[in-house]
Amino acid sequence: MRSTKLVRFAVIIFSILGLSMEAPTANLQTEHTLAGEWLVTSSPINGQTASPKGVSLGFPDRDMVFEQQGDIRIGVVLREDVGHNVRPLGVWRVNGDQFSTTFQLWCPNEDGPCGSIVMRGRFVREDRISGTMTAFFDVFDDSTPTGYDSWTFSFVGNRTAAAASGGSN
Amino acid sequence: MVVLAVATTAFSGNELAGRWTLTINFPDGPNSTTTRTQTVTLEVFPRGDSLHGRANLTDESGKKYGATWRQVGKRVSIAYELPCSGDTQCASMILQGRVKGGGILIKKGSVIVVWDTPNNRNPALFDTANGTFRGDRIE
Numbered sequence: 629m630r631s632t633k634l635v636r637f638a639v640i641i642f643s644i645l646g647l648s649m650e651a652p653t654a655n656l657q658t659e660h661t662l663a664g665e666w667l668v669t670s671s672p673i674n675g676q677t678a679s680p681k682g683v684s685l686g687f688p689d690r691d692m693v694f695e696q697q698g699d700i701r702i703g704v705v706l707r708e709d710v711g712h713n714v715r716p717l718g719v720w721r722v723n724g725d726q727f728s729t730t731f732q733l734w735c736p737n738e739d740g741p742c743g744s745i746v747m748r749g750r751f752v753r754e755d756r757i758s759g760t761m762t763a764f765f766d767v768f769d770d771s772t773p774t775g776y777d778s779w780t781f782s783f784v785g786n787r788t789a790a791a792a793s794g795g796s797n
Numbered sequence: 798m799v800v801l802a803v804a805t806t807a808f809s810g811n812e813l814a815g816r817w818t819l820t821i822n823f824p825d826g827p828n829s830t831t832t833r834t835q836t837v838t839l840e841v842f843p844r845g846d847s848l849h850g851r852a853n854l855t856d857e858s859g860k861k862y863g864a865t866w867r868q869v870g871k872r873v874s875i876a877y878e879l880p881c882s883g884d885t886q887c888a889s890m891i892l893q894g895r896v897k898g899g900g901i902l903i904k905k906g907s908v909i910v911v912w913d914t915p916n917n918r919n920p921a922l923f924d925t926a927n928g929t930f931r932g933d934r935i936e
Contacts (some may be wrong), residue, residue: 651803683892699907700863701878702851721878723887723920728913730876730889732867742869744876746889746911748923762921764909766893767872774909 660751662694662703662720662727663791670761670783679779681767683741685733694720694729694789703729710734718745725751733763741767753755755787809815811871811896814843814850816935817903819875820894826886827912832928833885838935839875841866852877871892871895873903881913892930903932 647654668690678684691706703718716729735742743766749759760782767777825833837854844850844866852864854877864877868911874893881887894906908928916924 631813684819699861700853702863702865704923713847715847715849717851719865719876719878720865721880721887723881723913728887728889729877730865730891730911732849732865732874732876735867735869736848738870738872742867742872742874744874744891744909746891746921748913760922762923764880764891764921766872772920774921774927776909778920780920780922 660722660725660727660754661696661791662701662722662729662757663696664694664787665789666692666694666757666785667788668692668757668783668785670781673760673780676779679763679765680768680771681741681765681777681779683763683765683767683777683779685742685763685779687786690704691788692718692785705731707734727751727757727759741765741777743777749783749785757783757785759783761793798873805910811842811868811900813868813875813896814841814865814911816840816898817905817932818935819854819930819932821890821892821908821928821930823890823908823910824926827916827926835847839932844868847861868896871897879910886912886914894930894932896932903930906930906932 670688686721694703701720705716707714712732716731718729718732720729731745732741743763744764745761747761749757752758760779762778765777769777773777819839821835822832825831837856839852839854841852842850849867852866853861855861856862864874864875876891879888879890885902889911891909892906894903908930910926912924914924
């Protein structure tokens with residue numbers, strides 16, 4: 629009888645301990661989201677001022693807005709300083725604390741090269757991200773694995789506004 | 798003949814906007830020599846006076862995800878994120894091609910695949926691969 633009480637007591641204690649240990653883990657597993665507005669600052673790795681084929685991006689700071697509409701995750705770089713029709717668009721996904729987003733650069737005519745940007749990063753905090761991004765220009769370069777001229781940067785980003793309509797992963 | 802002429806006009810020359818079937822061939826994982834074929838329906842929304850446009854992509858399983866596109870002349874580029882799932886590696890996909898045939902065909906397009914696996918020996922710092930794709934306009 630006494631041993632039964634002891635077993636019940638032990639079960640209760642372990643249950644309480646188990647719950648108290650699980651709670652922080654659940655908090656840590658909160659899903660991240662890019663939804664919202666971010667100021668992202670990039671700098672070329674190794675100090676390169678242009679791609680190996682001489683293509684430049686021209687601006688280090690990017691005001692980026694990410695949204696989620698159902699399963700569709702989209703983004704836009706605000707470049708009204710350049711022109712009202714210049715709104716580079718992108719898509720994104722999150723996997724744990726890692727994220728990936730891909731943007732299309734803007735190209736006003738066929739004279740110059742164009743390209744796409746792939747960003748890979750992680751959430752340092754819910755309001756701070758860091759990672760690397762690579763520009764793939766549509767200029768052929770036999771020295772790269774893809775065969776396209778590419779230029780890699782590191783970046784950090786700080787959230788400047790939360791999602792407008794409660795976006796999530 | 799008249800129908801063909803009308804159809805060509807309706808596509809605004811070589812503008813990508815409309816619905817397409819894309820057949821995309823690419824390795825099924827980093828360093829894999831096995832080719833995977835993904836057939837998707839791409840619904841390309843008009844871009845108005847913007848240089849960029851949005852698109853929705855529906856894969857074989859009916860899953861829908863976002864894409865973005867740009868076009869200068871006949872040259873188009875379509876980008877989307879390949880979602881992570883149990884049997885497929887996630888990746889970023891960049892498709893490049895030329896709209897031909899009066900706006901109904903993208904032939905011999907090229908694909909850049911950027912996997913999620915880090916690789917310090919790759920200039921992109923992640924594993925990459927190449928693929929091909931073809932586009933056929935549905936409407």
